[in-house]
Amino acid sequence: MHESGEMYLETIYVLGQKQQNVRSIDVAEKMGFSKPSVSRGVSILKQQGYLTVDGNGFLELTDSGMDLAKKIYERHT
Template identity: 55%
Template structure:
């Protein structure tokens, strides 16, 4: 299922924060993404309505299986592309920013071929 890039970014951020901190609340996302509280609140509402996250009564956010699958895919792309661009000589900051833009637009086939190429090259 194709979802909007902004939703993918939110799901990826939730996954990263969950791995880093164990628990995630909307305020953590606000701080990490430097977005306003109302923007994050609206996004969390939409993600919940679409079945990508759940939120308990204390406000802790969990990815659903569907949300985790999307977040994991985007996060893998981000990590691999950032590392690859850095190895090509791109500064880490630029590599991370470019990877963030590229990760959303690549087809699964193209990403798989890039991944295979990197593995074959040993870099």
Template identity: 55%
Template sequence: MLHQKRGSIRSVDLAGYMGYSKPSVSHAVKNLRTGGFLVIDENGCLCLTDKGRTVAEKIYERRQFFMEQLIAAGVDQETAEQDAHQIEHAISDLSFQKLKEKAQQTN
């Protein structure tokens, strides 16, 4: 996650990293704050709440799982990253758990 790489993050950093406009990021940050997923500290840095961290870790776990599976199947790194990003948001919790269990059984 970006926070692990850089430490503290501001909205402008996130916009640059993600390639989104500052207004788009500002809107998303507002929604995440309203939902209780993040707070902004006195320096303007974005900080995940416990609730936000839980969701971020869940998404990160999914992305890593799907990237590993796709790369193991012979998909190139760039395509695996793009596809894993899409899959991580589209798949249900139940389907992800079943796939993860199946992968653990075969290892």
């Protein structure tokens, strides 16, 4: 996985610890990235099976996404 993918997973994980629902716009604001950049990253992570997006646009890490995000977060802290 590329570093940017790891950054997205970690950011979604951290935001998920602070708020109930995480949206792409939350990730964009936290990371200082444009919405289109985040949408592309989210799409790739979705294809890889690391997260899902519900009908309301809320991001949720899959079990494998959560495991990887926790490892990345622990490595960075």
